[in-house]
Amino acid sequence: MTEARGQNSSAAQVPVLEVSGLKKHFPLKKGLLRRTVGHVYAIDGVSFSIAEGETLGLVGESGCGKSTVARAVMRLVEPTAGSIKLSGCDITHLRKAELRPHRREMQIIFQDPFASLDPRMSAGAIVGEPLHVHGVARGKELAEQVAALFQQVGLRPAQMRAYPHEFSGGQRQRICIARALALNPKLIVGDEPVSALDVSIQAQVINLMVDLQQEKRLSYLFIAHDLAVVEHISHRIAVMYLGRIVEYADKATLFSRPLHPYTEALLSAVPIPDPKIKRKKRILQGDVPSPVNPPPGCAFHTRCPYVMPRCKQEVPPLFELAPGNLVACHLHEAGIKSA
């Protein structure tokens, strides 16, 4: 059902977001002259697309580049290479003024609702700011629109005058969501939007995001490290490791039949909240290598239980094993490991 929705719309219409070959290398500067001595390969060739009303989950461990993808998509960092298309329009190299109308279509929600709200602005002013900046409404009309947004996200319009510190974490995240919704965007990028919240509050915010998506046909790029949350909210999922996508599939396929050894290990490491389920864990050895000096060949070869000589030299390309199911692994390319 979900898969069909994703595929139909991507075949029939222009995707809301299309990212291809995206790279972001941050220069490492050292010494008095701040000479560039190397690069952090934060993202190194990432491609994906999101259809209308679809949620793409982006998972991976810290340092894998998932937040940099979010920021690059929002044009908050300048990509080194690649292209970002929003509803078919290439926004990769647009200048600030040219970008502005497109900014209305994409909004971002950050992890920490404490850091992303100005403590000196009232909640109503925060939510109304995008409307004001883009000249959508002012005066009484603005106040009415903000009140409507408050109601949509489950806050009382009477709370418009309160300041961020008067709200709890979950409520603050609702303010962030209201602000993101203000300009009726097509795409909302959520960078760990529920990670800082307690579980009972997390459920409230996830439900709100699902409801809003169904109401407004929103597209989400949902970035998180919690696989249970990602499975719940996403239609398709991309798994990142050290700046690259290693597997890309719809969620049912990914969770029931992971292809990449990293995905397999990641799923095996998730603690399942059910004491009746006993399973043998496949515990990965070692740490994620540094993106400053990524290992040659497949970046995962240093921790991979199936490593072959070839993995240490050749970077495996991301190829389509089955329709909509992509994997970057020599095992599958060579047909050694069957799906």
Next chain:
Amino acid sequence: MTAATEISGNILEVAGLQTYFFTRAGIVKAVDDVSFKLRRGETLAIVGESGCGKSMTALSIMRLVPTPPGRIVGGSVLLDGRDLLLLDDDAMRNVRGNEISMIFQEPMTSLNPVMTIGDQIGEAIRLHQDLPDSAIADKAVEMLRLVRIPEPAQRAAEYPHQLSGGMRQRAMIAMALACSPKVLVADEPTTALDVTIQAQILDLILELQRELGTALILITHDLGIVAETAQRVVVMYAGRKVEEAAVEAIFEQPLHPYTRGLIESIPRLPSMRGEAAVAGARLTEIPGMVPALTDLPPGCLFAPRCALADERCRETYPSYEEKRPGHWAACWHSSALSGGGND
């Protein structure tokens, strides 16, 4: 294994523990009348959301409550029959790190940045054991080997910033276990770590626990970790213990609406259980939020968020009772939950 014979008798008995904070805004009852027993070699999980008092319970047991404004105002903590709350500071220092140890969530802030890893572990040993310096250094390296740190001799000479997050947490565990404590208190030991590293650390803690026979109090908000590691579970809400039972019973038939709400509010990973994932499914929410500890409702603290709450709940705090053998809860409506309420 001899685990069955070893799990007999209590190593730690906490009774009526009360830790209050005396602030300008009023008295904050961070821990209010919390009791539990920990058997030898057992893993007991304390779960709850932020501000429920789980960490403060741990700090109270360790006598590490920041005073002022906090103070342990009542109760007892019996470690092997001796009440830790009655010890003077010197005697407590001898117990802490020796008979009972603690590991914290954030290894970077709990390690000294200007001391080598080996020296820090050595310090814990030197405080409690009368050994020559060379023997202490050897023991520190030995502890690093025990927590599976590769090249332990070299790592012992390094500083915390040179280690990854997972390695730092291993070093913390080495330090905590250096004197073979009877009880290890782990406060969210893997919350700051990535999921694959979390799996490594949990695996290590459990393996060492089996090897050394240490009893473990695991404080966490992650019900997945609870299900996979604990034998018994204590659930806390707003400073109070609301439920206690064996881990299977807690998940299968929670007898407190809060526990049940918590379990239902987490995504269940259906496709990993071989179930079909439902698109657009909703999670069960617990409405509202945790009350401020300075402004607690008069009756049951969960009543304002509870679907089962009635007049009695709002007026009188429910008595804490054994509802079934080994399964305790503080709720007037447990029978409704265990009766037709199970889904």
